Amino acid sequence: MIRWEWITSNASQLVEATLDHLALTAVAVSVGFAISFLLSIVIVRQRRLASAITGTAGVLYTIPSLALFAFLVPFTGLSFLSAQIGLVSYTLLILIRNIVAGLDGVPADVREAADGMGYGPARRFLSVELPLAMPLIIAGLRIATVTTIGLVVVAAVIGQGGLGQVMVRGFNFRNDTAVYTGAVLIVVLAIMADLLLAGIGRLVTPWARARGS
Amino acid sequence: MPVAATVEFRNVTKRYDVRAKGTPGAVNDLSLSVPAGKICVLVGPSGCGKTTSLKMVNRLIEPTSGQILIDGVDAATREVTELRRGIGYVIQQVGLFPHQSIAANVATVPRLLGWPQARQRERAEELLGIVGLDPARYRDRYPAQLSGGERQRVGVARALAADPPIMLMDEPFGAVDPIVRERLQNEFLRLQEELAKTILFVTHDIDEAIKMGELVAVLEVGGKLAQFGPPDEILASPASVFVARFVGADRGLKRLSLSRVRDLDLRLPAIARVGEDCAEARRRAAADPFPYLLLVDDQSRPIGWIPDQDVPPSGSLTEAMAVPMSPLLNRRTTLKDALSLLLDADVQAGIVVDRAGAAMGLVTMEMLAERMRETAGDPRFSPPPEPIDEEPGAAEAIGA
Numbered sequence: 334m335i336r337w338e339w340i341t342s343n344a345s346q347l348v349e350a351t352l353d354h355l356a357l358t359a360v361a362v363s364v365g366f367a368i369s370f371l372l373s374i375v376i377v378r379q380r381r382l383a384s385a386i387t388g389t390a391g392v393l394y395t396i397p398s399l400a401l402f403a404f405l406v407p408f409t410g411l412s413f414l415s416a417q418i419g420l421v422s423y424t425l426l427i428l429i430r431n432i433v434a435g436l437d438g439v440p441a442d443v444r445e446a447a448d449g450m451g452y453g454p455a456r457r458f459l460s461v462e463l464p465l466a467m468p469l470i471i472a473g474l475r476i477a478t479v480t481t482i483g484l485v486v487v488a489a490v491i492g493q494g495g496l497g498q499v500m501v502r503g504f505n506f507r508n509d510t511a512v513y514t515g516a517v518l519i520v521v522l523a524i525m526a527d528l529l530l531a532g533i534g535r536l537v538t539p540w541a542r543a544r545g546s
Numbered sequence: 547m548p549v550a551a552t553v554e555f556r557n558v559t560k561r562y563d564v565r566a567k568g569t570p571g572a573v574n575d576l577s578l579s580v581p582a583g584k585i586c587v588l589v590g591p592s593g594c595g596k597t598t599s600l601k602m603v604n605r606l607i608e609p610t611s612g613q614i615l616i617d618g619v620d621a622a623t624r625e626v627t628e629l630r631r632g633i634g635y636v637i638q639q640v641g642l643f644p645h646q647s648i649a650a651n652v653a654t655v656p657r658l659l660g661w662p663q664a665r666q667r668e669r670a671e672e673l674l675g676i677v678g679l680d681p682a683r684y685r686d687r688y689p690a691q692l693s694g695g696e697r698q699r700v701g702v703a704r705a706l707a708a709d710p711p712i713m714l715m716d717e718p719f720g721a722v723d724p725i726v727r728e729r730l731q732n733e734f735l736r737l738q739e740e741l742a743k744t745i746l747f748v749t750h751d752i753d754e755a756i757k758m759g760e761l762v763a764v765l766e767v768g769g770k771l772a773q774f775g776p777p778d779e780i781l782a783s784p785a786s787v788f789v790a791r792f793v794g795a796d797r798g799l800k801r802l803s804l805s806r807v808r809d810l811d812l813r814l815p816a817i818a819r820v821g822e823d824c825a826e827a828r829r830r831a832a833a834d835p836f837p838y839l840l841l842v843d844d845q846s847r848p849i850g851w852i853p854d855q856d857v858p859p860s861g862s863l864t865e866a867m868a869v870p871m872s873p874l875l876n877r878r879t880t881l882k883d884a885l886s887l888l889l890d891a892d893v894q895a896g897i898v899v900d901r902a903g904a905a906m907g908l909v910t911m912e913m914l915a916e917r918m919r920e921t922a923g924d925p926r927f928s929p930p931p932e933p934i935d936e937e938p939g940a941a942e943a944i945g946a
Contacts, residue, residue, distance in 0.1 A: 446641025449604055449714075450655050450704075451630035464645045540645045543688040 336510045343511075347499065351518055354495025357485045358526070361417055362478050365424030372425070373432035383433070390426040398423070398487045406491060416493035420484055424477040431473025435466025468541050471534035475527050482523045496522070550582035550744040551617040551711035553603060558612035560598050560769070570607065571595035573769035580761065582711075583742040587759030589749055590792070595769030596748045600714050603746060604633045616712065631655050634705030634713035634743070638720045640697045642689040648674070648700055649685035655708040673703040678733060695726040702734065706741070715747045719754070731757060752793050756781065756800055764789050778804050782920070798918040803882035805917065807875050807898055812907025815840045815895075820849065821862050828857045836908075840897070841868040846904035848874070848897045872896050875909055885914050 340347070372390075376383045398419060405415040439462045447457045489497030496515045503511030535542070560573040573595040580586040588596040601607040603614055605626050614621045621629055642651050650657075652670040661669070671681035677699040689697055698719065705713055719727040719734075735758065738745065749755050755762050756777040764772045764780065766788055773785040781801040784790035793800065816834040818827035820843055831839040831854040838851040841863060850868025857867075873887040875896045888896055888911055895910040 440639075440641070440644075442637060442639035442641035443643060444641075445606070446635065446637060447643075448606055449630060449633075449635035449637070449641075451627040451658055453627050456658075461643060461645075465643075467645075538645070540688045540690070543691055 334509065335513060339508070339510045340514055347496075347514065347518070350496050350499045350515070351522065354482070354485050354497070354519070354522060357413075357416060357420065357488065357493065357495050358478065358481045358522075361420035361481050361485075362424055362474065364417065365421045365477060365481075366428055366474065368421065369425050369428035369432055373429050373436065376429070376433050377436050387426070387429060387433075390429055393422040394426040396422075398484055399490060402488060402491050411491045411493070413493060415491050416485075416488040419488065420481055423484055424481060427477045427480065428473045431469045431476075432466065435469030435473075436462055438469065439465045464538075467538050468534065471530060471537070475530045475534075478526050478530060479523045482519060482526060486519065549709075549711060550742055552580065552582050552615075553586075553712060553744055553746065554579040554615040554618075555599070556613045556615060558599070558602060558609050558614060560595070560602065560607060561610045570598040570601070571767070571769055573598050573602070573609075576612070576765075576769065576771055578763055578771060578774050580744055580746065582744050584760045585738060585745040585747055585758055586761040586763060587747045587749060587755040588763050588765060589752060589755035589759075590765035590772075591767060592750060593767045594765035596750075596765050597716055598769065599765070600716055600746055600748050603712070603714055604630045604635060627658075631658055631708060632710050632712070634710040636701050636705045636713065636715040636718040638717040640689075640701040640721075642697055642700060642704070644689050646688075647685060648679075648687050648689070648692070649681075651689065651700060652703045652707055654704055655710075659708060669707060670703075673706055674700075676706070676737065677703045679703075694722045695730065698722055698726075698730060702737075711744060713743050713745045715745060717749055718747070720749070720751075734758075753800065753803075756804060764792060799882060799885075802885060802914065802917060803880050805881045806877065807879045807881065807884060807909055808877035810881070810909060810913055810917075812898055813895075813910060813913065814907050817842055817846075817905065818852075818863055819844060819846075820865055824858045824861050824863055827863055828854075828859065831857055836895075840905060841865070842905055845902070847902075848872075848899065848905045872908075874899050876900070877906075881909075881914060881917060884909050885911075888914070 372386050376386055401419045401422065402415060405418055409415040409418065443461065443465070444457070447461045452461065485493075485495050486497035486500065488494045489501045492498070494501065496519050499518075500512050500515035503509065503513075503515060555576045555578050558573060558576045562569050562572055571593040576595075576599060578586075588599055590596050598607055602609050603616070603621065605621060608622070616629075642648075643654070649667060649670040652673050653661075653666040656666045656669055671685060674681040674684055679696060679699055684692070684696070684700075689700070692700065698721070701718070705715075719730045722730065731754070747755075747758055749758070759777050761775065762777050762780050763774045766772045772792075773780055773789045778801060780789065781793055781797045781804070784793060784797070790797070813836070815836050815838065816827075816831045817840045818830065820841060827839060831852075837854050839854060839857060841849045841852055843849055848871060849865055850871045852863075852867050852869070857863075872893045873891045873896045875884050875887065875898045877898065877900075879887075879898075884896055888894070888909075894912075895908045898906045898909060900906050
């Protein structure tokens with residue numbers, strides 16, 4: 334049974350847990366994106382490193398999340414850092430694949446035209462290749478973000494779960510209301526984050542919708 | 547800024563250690579000089595190094611040895627992005643930036659050069675107009691919303707944006723259908739009459755080379771210059787068996803496309819006006835070896851032919867006496883088109899008219915045949931040798 338008065342009396346705690354959840358997700362996706370972006374540039378430039386990098390990211394991705402968090406505790410404790418190491422690890426494979434695919438998808442003739450007209454390498458990357466890779470990069474960010482929002486729940490085992498904490502406490506004290514409220518808020522969070530990123534994607538790639546007419 | 551610049555290849559060689567698939571053709575000791583304001587077409591089969599030669603001008607490919615001088619300055623000594631911004635570049639796949647509007651695409655080089663926004667925009671609109679695209683309709687669209695022909699026009703506009711003295715064009719009209727290609731070629735030639743840029747133009751199509759080139763450089767596989775000269779010279783006297791075969795057995799016919807009716811001494815037939823006295827007309831017709839009398843109206847516009855023997859002995863000439871007319875040509879008609887018109891109409895002569903439609907004279911089959919004989923008369927390569935045991939691949943290389 335849902336006890337609505339529990340929700341109102343614990344509102345500030347729920348807000349705090351939601352913000353925690355968001356912070357864990359935002360930091361993990363940002364750091365994951367920064368690392369993935371650099372590794373993707375390495376891959377695009379040094380193709381022979383591709384399998385080593387994506388292979389490592391793939392191995393990280395396959396480690397069960399519960400085991401990974403437990404494994405990190407002896408080294409980094411029940412800390413924000415432990416949670417982040419785990420969460421960031423899981424974003425890498427998705428993000429690297431999408432960023433590399435995006436950069437690879439830039440048509441050769443567009444690159445050649447850019448070179449032929451006198452773009453320097455850095456300028457070509459920033460104002461031609463990156464914008465053209467944007468749809469796939471945004472797609473990767475959306476998947477990584479939604480996945481991370483779900484994974485944060487698991488980080489509750491090391492006391493860093495945001496709304497996951499609310500759910501775990503609900504289980505422990507047989508408080509169904511806490512469990513359901515936490516679950517619903519997580520789903521809402523995931524949907525909103527996805528919509529927000531999709532909206533940003535539309536804003537930065539107006540050309541991708543212009544076909545025919 | 548100069549309107550046009552000279553381009554000179556001096557013993558330019560480009561070697562590739564391994565020729566993998568997709569590797570451009572090598573170039574072997576290429577020396578040629580393109581005067582300012584001329585269109586020079588590099589033509590040859592695939593693998594002849596024509597594109598490689600072109601890309602060495604803007605240093606997308608660096609030569610192994612030799613120099614390319616632009617207005618006497620070695621391109622290798624110039625800062626590479628600065629060099630490229632001063633050279634217009636058009637490629638077959640166009641390579642427009644899909645994420646930028648048409649106006650932004652056209653203004654690419656001005657943007658790189660740091661022109662003020664307003665001037666960039668102004669220039670983009672001016673150029674869209676020049677290549678025949680209404681700026682108001684096209685400037686805010688994206689490349690994906692344009693047809694192939696429209697995209698290619700935008701590609702040309704983009705290359706012209708900073709008014710570069712040199713343009714490099716790599717099969718610029720190769721990806722559009724033949725009708726659009728022909729139109730783009732004609733428009734570009736008209737444009738060039740005003741622009742007078744120095745243009746290096748790559749194609750594998752000998753017909754396009756002859757049409758577009760004031761100078762044609764024929765390259766052989768291996769990147770060797772087989773012949774360099776005006777198109778008429780290449781057709782009239784190929785320098786080697788390779789060139790003769792590359793330009794084709796119909797080079798006499800192709801040569802006709804280089805000359806126009808105005809280049810011929812027109813034949814003047816016996817002419818008579820409607821209403822003129824028959825006896826007088828008959829006498830004139832008899833004095834002329836051509837067995838027909840040309841009937842014209844009071845403004846000298848041709849009406850039709852009257853066979854000499856059908857001119858009545860007396861009375862006056864009427865329109866009803868004339869039989870269906872020959873095709874009408876003007877002074878700008880190419881001889882190839884003239885021949886085609888005569889063959890289509892199955893007649894011996896076409897009537898050349900001036901702007902007002904008045905008859906100026908005749909072009910006859912005989913005159914056209916005479917023109918072709920001048921070419922065929924060159925004994926060295928006519929007919930081109932046909933090897934019996936052709937190596938596999940050789941035919942492909944030449945036909946490619």
